[in-house]
Amino acid sequence: MRRRWSWLCCATWTTILFLYLPIGVLILFSFNASRLSASWQGFTFDWYRLLANDRSLITAALNSCFIAVVSTGLALCLGVSGVLGLEGLRARQQDVIDSAIMLPLVIPEVMMGVALMLFFVTIRMPLTLATVIIGHVVFNVPLVMVIVRSRLKKLDRRLTEAARDLGASRWQVFRRVTEPLLRPAIVGAGLIAFTVSLDDFIVTFFVAGPGATTLPLKVYSMIKAGITPEINALSTMVVVASMSLVGLSLLLQRKFV
Amino acid sequence: MPGWSNTHHPRWLLLPALLWMGLLFVVPLFIVLAVSFATRGTYGGIIWHFTLSNYIDLIHPLYGRILGQSLFFATMTTILCLLIGFPFAYYIARAPRRQQSVWLMLVLVPFWTNFLVRTYAWMLILRTEGLVNTFLLNWGVIDQPVQLLYTPFAVLLGLVYGYLPFMILPLYVACERLDPMLIDAASDLYASRVAVFRRVILPLAKPGVIAGSILVFIPTVGAFITPDLLGGARTMMIGNLIQHEYLVVRDWPLGSAVSFVLIGVVIILLTTYATGGRHLRLEEVTK
Numbered sequence: 001m002r003r004r005w006s007w008l009c010c011a012t013w014t015t016i017l018f019l020y021l022p023i024g025v026l027i028l029f030s031f032n033a034s035r036l037s038a039s040w041q042g043f044t045f046d047w048y049r050l051l052a053n054d055r056s057l058i059t060a061a062l063n064s065c066f067i068a069v070v071s072t073g074l075a076l077c078l079g080v081s082g083v084l085g086l087e088g089l090r091a092r093q094q095d096v097i098d099s100a101i102m103l104p105l106v107i108p109e110v111m112m113g114v115a116l117m118l119f120f121v122t123i124r125m126p127l128t129l130a131t132v133i134i135g136h137v138v139f140n141v142p143l144v145m146v147i148v149r150s151r152l153k154k155l156d157r158r159l160t161e162a163a164r165d166l167g168a169s170r171w172q173v174f175r176r177v178t179e180p181l182l183r184p185a186i187v188g189a190g191l192i193a194f195t196v197s198l199d200d201f202i203v204t205f206f207v208a209g210p211g212a213t214t215l216p217l218k219v220y221s222m223i224k225a226g227i228t229p230e231i232n233a234l235s236t237m238v239v240v241a242s243m244s245l246v247g248l249s250l251l252l253q254r255k256f257v
Numbered sequence: 258m259p260g261w262s263n264t265h266h267p268r269w270l271l272l273p274a275l276l277w278m279g280l281l282f283v284v285p286l287f288i289v290l291a292v293s294f295a296t297r298g299t300y301g302g303i304i305w306h307f308t309l310s311n312y313i314d315l316i317h318p319l320y321g322r323i324l325g326q327s328l329f330f331a332t333m334t335t336i337l338c339l340l341i342g343f344p345f346a347y348y349i350a351r352a353p354r355r356q357q358s359v360w361l362m363l364v365l366v367p368f369w370t371n372f373l374v375r376t377y378a379w380m381l382i383l384r385t386e387g388l389v390n391t392f393l394l395n396w397g398v399i400d401q402p403v404q405l406l407y408t409p410f411a412v413l414l415g416l417v418y419g420y421l422p423f424m425i426l427p428l429y430v431a432c433e434r435l436d437p438m439l440i441d442a443a444s445d446l447y448a449s450r451v452a453v454f455r456r457v458i459l460p461l462a463k464p465g466v467i468a469g470s471i472l473v474f475i476p477t478v479g480a481f482i483t484p485d486l487l488g489g490a491r492t493m494m495i496g497n498l499i500q501h502e503y504l505v506v507r508d509w510p511l512g513s514a515v516s517f518v519l520i521g522v523v524i525i526l527l528t529t530y531a532t533g534g535r536h537l538r539l540e541e542v543t544k
Contacts, residue, residue, distance in 0.1 A: 015345045019367045020367065026374070088265040104278070114512060115282075117503070118292055227381070
């Protein structure tokens with residue numbers, strides 16, 4: 001019995017190593033003084049300094065943040081309201097919508113990208129930051145709904161019933177009972193949606209107009225132009241930002257469950 | 258029960274989300290379908306003239322090869338993810354409660370972290386001047402750098418790396434539900450370890466295996482970033498072909514036809530899954 005556990009334990013740690021090794025290598029290399037080779041030539045902040053002087057990067061970062069904030073806000077409104085409305089449907093109808101809402105999350109992203117692009121072309125809407133925001137809301141609404149709904153299902157129905165019996169209006173029930181109870185899930189979903197939007201490359205790639213460069217688009221075009229230490233530094237910042245946001249979101253969701 | 262429905266929030270609250278998704282997710286997919294039967298304009302663009310030629314063009318062996326390659330990569334990735342993910346998921350499902358959430362965090366953090374950048378990190382490891390080659394050269398294992406990047410091997414590695422969490426999460430949910438007493442009972446009744454695995458653990462974890470396989474297979478078959486960054490010119494997958502037709506060649510009707518072949522693969526898989534009887538609900542998996 002002990003031997004099997006130790007074998008499994010080894011496999012588990014190897015898998016964790018596999019998941020984190022590339023991220024570690026990336027972070028390490030972003031401080032490597034060597035421009036070309038992988039051998040360690042001393043510690044440096046030079047690559048980060050170079051990034052700070054790149055104005056186009058700052059524009060891209062601002063674009064990314066703007067898109068993420070707006071699309072997360074919209075997705076939260078639509079998603080939370082959707083989840084509340086869904087509760088009132090019959091069980092079978094809920095099942096159907098539950099499965100349908102998963103579809104955007106499982107289909108290959110390229111599909112969503114081309115479909116949205118063709119849609120915008122068909123309705124003659126020029127590709128700008130607005131189209132990117134709309135696209136991001138499309139994949140963030142299901143995400144928010146899934147996360148918030150799993151929390152809503154665990155809530156004690158009697159609490160809202162009690163509030164109604166005591167004469168609270170529906171809006172009061174939401175403000176004073178449902179929303180406070182859902183808050184960890186709403187904040188968690190918001191952070192995840194924000195991160196996914198900040199990180200999204202494929203959908204953005206298809207629906208971004210010429211002036212709407214985001215950070216991932218910038219990283220991609222830099223990679224395509226050739227590997228440089230500046231990319232390592234930029235990537236490190238992107239990875240650290242998204243890992244902290246995700247970590248925070250997961251902690252929030254777990255803490256209150 | 259009088260007043261029962263009163264405790265619910267009104268149903269129309271669902272409407273905005275449904276309209277949004279209907280207009281911007283469902284309608285665009287139908288536009289892709291429509292465009293796949295249209296004709297290409299001289300300078301790109303679409304001429305609304307019905308034709309089947311886009312689909313007939315797809316019979317060309319080149320496209321067949323790309324489709325075959327995508328299916329091959331997706332199958333291999335799914336199998337490898339299963340082999341790596343199962344011991345992992347089983348181990349963490351058997352760990353004490355508090356540890357379980359730590360392990361899950363460790364899987365979920367990279368899962369939500371920038372995919373493009375994580376894939377790029379493999380370029381640093383695999384390229385000719387990369388970590389692996391430098392290491393092997395310094396240790397005298399090889400005297401010429403080995404070509405690792407831009408090979409099918411690199412694509413497979415990147416895909417397994419990228420989509421492994423999709424496999425681990427449903428497997429974990431399935432293993433976590435498994436009653437350990439059943440395993441003890443089987444061992445007490447003299448089942449060998451292999452028999453315990455084959456006749457107790459595997460059948461009970463099957464819903465997780467199916468859910469995980471589908472969650473890995475679908476995004477991998479349409480992968481774009483991984484083959485684009487890690488694969489060479491010869492390792493093109495459907496995702497790259499779609500991007501190529503849309504953005505490089507600007508043959509939207511042909512690109513749409515390719516997209517619909519991909520949607521077809523996805524739909525077939527999902528319906529098999531939905532009609533497959535007992536299964537894990539997807540939303541339980543992505544909590």
